[in-house]
Amino acid sequence: MSIYSKILKKIKEYDKIIIHRHMRPDPDAIGSQVGLQKLLQLNFPEKSIKVTGYDEPTLTWLAKMDEVADSDYEQALVIVCDTANTPRIDDKRYSMVDFLIKIDHHPNDDLYGDLLLVDTDASSTSELIALFAFENRLEVNDSIAKLLYAGIVGDTGRFLYPATTARTFEVAGKLRQYAFNFSELSRKMDSITHQVAKLQGYVYDNLEVDENGAARVILSQQLLKENRLTDADTSAIVGAPGRIEDVQMWAIFVEQPDGHYRVRMRSKFTPINEIAKQHNGGGHPLASGANAYSKDEVDLIYQKLKEKAKK
Numbered sequence: 058m059s060i061y062s063k064i065l066k067k068i069k070e071y072d073k074i075i076i077h078r079h080m081r082p083d084p085d086a087i088g089s090q091v092g093l094q095k096l097l098q099l100n101f102p103e104k105s106i107k108v109t110g111y112d113e114p115t116l117t118w119l120a121k122m123d124e125v126a127d128s129d130y131e132q133a134l135v136i137v138c139d140t141a142n143t144p145r146i147d148d149k150r151y152s153m154v155d156f157l158i159k160i161d162h163h164p165n166d167d168l169y170g171d172l173l174l175v176d177t178d179a180s181s182t183s184e185l186i187a188l189f190a191f192e193n194r195l196e197v198n199d200s201i202a203k204l205l206y207a208g209i210v211g212d213t214g215r216f217l218y219p220a221t222t223a224r225t226f227e228v229a230g231k232l233r234q235y236a237f238n239f240s241e242l243s244r245k246m247d248s249i250t251h252q253v254a255k256l257q258g259y260v261y262d263n264l265e266v267d268e269n270g271a272a273r274v275i276l277s278q279q280l281l282k283e284n285r286l287t288d289a290d291t292s293a294i295v296g297a298p299g300r301i302e303d304v305q306m307w308a309i310f311v312e313q314p315d316g317h318y319r320v321r322m323r324s325k326f327t328p329i330n331e332i333a334k335q336h337n338g339g340g341h342p343l344a345s346g347a348n349a350y351s352k353d354e355v356d357l358i359y360q361k362l363k364e365k366a367k368k
């Protein structure tokens with residue numbers, strides 16, 4: 058029995074299902090989570106299927122979360138989408154149930170859950186949810202297709218990053234056949250606010266690049282506050298340094314209100330997730346995140362990137 062069939066079999070055993078995803082959600086986290094919710098609601102209308110987590114203001118146009126009471130977890134099944142490790146699961150009540158399914162495309166360093174669909178060859182978790190639907194011949198509608206397509210576009214940088222495979226295009230092609238408003242979605246996902254456009258200008262103006270193409274920029278709380286930018290707004294500029302041809306790998310250090318730095322790391326060819334893991338983080342080989350608790354640690358992470366680039 059394939060893992061897709063095993064997951065469906067388990068879903069059929071429960072009347073209540075609650076779907077979680079990672080903190081600081083991106084379009085793939087929301088797209089896979091709510092895409093799966095709507096898929097299950099369409100195919101199993103008698104079941105209660107809820108989604109939980111923080112409503113990220115920059116993504117509520119895509120989908121919103123439900124009110125989930127503690128009592129909803131009684132005899133419920135929990136499915137966690139797009140989340141590599143338990144500390145990053147949004148809403149800790151996932152631990153209240155006795156059966157948990159993990160569906161993810163990040164390296165499987167934390168083998169949590171009772172049934173796991175982890176495929177690091179998938180561009181996104183949304184791609185996996187679409188495959189789950191197709192493999193099990195479940196009914197899909199326009200709004201499900203829109204959510205899953207948005208997730209794939211988000212995690213592949215609109216089919217730019219190397220994780221984009223022939224299968225990704227196949228899945229995206231099937232989703233594109235549904236009648237969601239494609240141009241509105243594409244435009245929305247490509248739009249940035251004026252403040253974010255200015256932040257992008259700041260990134261290009263202040264990017265430090267060494268002779269081997271290792272780059273960094275620091276975004277202080279003062280800069281973010283002065284421009285009325287949130288931490289979530291920085292997601293729109295993470296890819297910006299990579300557009301410069303000389304840049305090979307880069308780190309964007311985003312100062313948090315408590316003074317520590319969230320580090321967003323990217324690389325074109327050489328894996329950098331081992332550096333992220335050494336600094337309270339992790340992620341994909343070419344797209345990782347970490348944390349730095351002092352200016353010295355910021356410098357140390359950049360130093361490690363420079364050494365990688367030199368090799």
Ligand code: AMP
Pocket residue numbers: 141145163295320321322337338339340341344345346347348
């Ligand atoms: P981000 O820069 O936040 O878009 O993160 C890029 C990737 O790194 C995400 O897909 C996450 O899987 C991973 N990541 C970010 N922060 C962390 C962290 N603190 N721990 C583990 N993985 C992380």
